[in-house]
Amino acid sequence: MKRTKQMLGATSAIALVALSSSPALAAGTSAGDKITNNVSVSFDVGNITQTAVTASDEFTVDRKVNVTVTVDQATVSVTPGQNKAVLAFEVTNLSNDTLDYQLSALADAANPAGLTILGIYLDANKDGILDQAEIDAGPITYLDDMTEDEMRQVLVVADIGLNAANTSEFDVVLSADARAASGSAASPGAALLNSTDANTAGVDTVLADGAGDRDNAGEGDFSARGTYAVSAADVTVSKTSRIISDPINSTTNPKAIPGAVVEYCIVVSNASGGATATGIDVTDALPADVTYDSSFGIFVNGDATCANGTNGLTATPPTAAFADPNVTADLSDIGSAQSRSVYFRVTIN
Known part of the structure; x- marks a missing residue:
């Protein structure tokens, strides 16, 4: 079956809508089709028109x-x-x-x-x-x-x-x-x-x-x-502590003795070029030789400096809790080259 240029053009337009790209066209006449070509030759003899002679050729399209x-x-x-x-x-x-x-x-x-x-x-x-x-x-x-x-x-x-x-x-x-x-x-x-x-x-x-x-x-x-x-998040976590006070020295050069107050800072970071990390859950299991300081609470989404990171934050928001022995906190999404932190305090037993 022969396909005309007009038909091919219509097919091309339909495909363009479907694919949003210019499709190539098929190779023309269908394989197996028969192409027949007839020739007729007319001539005169003595000024009298004679019966035309004809010939025909047929081949199959490959x-x-x-x-x-x-x-x-x-x-x-x-x-x-x-x-x-x-x-x-x-x-x-x-x-x-x-x-x-x-x-x-x-x-x-x-x-x-x-x-x-x-x-x-x-x-x-x-x-x-x-x-x-x-x-x-x-x-x-x-x-x-x-x-x-x-x-x-x-x-x-x-x-x-x-x-x-x-x-x-x-x-x-x-x-x-x-x-x-x-x-x-x-x-x-x-x-x-x-x-x-x-x-x-x-x-x-x-x-x-x-x-x-x-x-x-x-x-x-x-x-x-x-x-x-x-595209992955390149997430790392670090945990540091500092002595806030002790029963003998108060806040002047305090030492890690029984009764001392220790502040923990947990920093979760995502490296530059990493995909945004979502659904970040922090769980910190406290050892038996410290007691969670409920009067201080838990501060969530601070910065990565671990120095005055609680400024502007609310203690123990709905995304943080303590259920002995675990301190838990949910952090906001952390994008490329960003950090979030969690702060809480304990007393040494």
Whole structure:
């Protein structure tokens, strides 16, 4: 079946809305179509027009195999411990025939440890999100019966290790390898090879694909790379103490003797370049040889200096409590290069 330029233009416009990118066009007339060309020759003899002579030629259009794979978002930000992180890819059949495509998703050999690829899923609604219906449908290994110019979006799904370091990257390459249309959802068709002999009367095959990330031109496949970029909080904690007073020296050069008051300062910091740390819970288990000073209370969200850090803070806000032997406090979010602190006092028994 021939496709006119007008029809191809309409297809292009529709795909532009769906993908927000300019799609390539398929290779024209469909494989297997018959192209017939008739010729007629008229002539005169003795000024009398004779019966025209005619001839006809017919040939079959061969299969031109071409496919492209593109990544929807080249770099996707992930966090350590994230499950089912998604890289979205588009596979477009630019061939002039309906084909199957075998899929594979491979982690780059240079990746650090911490990536587990769970599988490839069909993104049925092409929204780049793995929803429950797509999870229930299960992972796929190939795309069945892709028609000319058809694009399908697939999702590479992976778990990110909890110990993945901030700014580390995990590269994944998705490949789509052309197969003959099997006509069955049970398995893809046979691999396609170049027809290198003289053109036949049937449908020959020409592999016309370009070179992708991990493949060469003219091999019937194409690949593209996506990257998981780890954005982690680089959190550290420190704890210091200072003697406030003792029963003998009061506040003048006090010593750590029984009855002395000791102030603890806990500082939680996030290094420069780290992702914002949220849901920060501090738990400090007091040893048996000190007694919590309820008259002083707990000061939360001070600075990192541990000197006069209680200024402007409220003692024992709703986010802090003491339940023997634990002092607990919830801190506000800590962004890159920020610190939060907790102050409380005890008496040495």
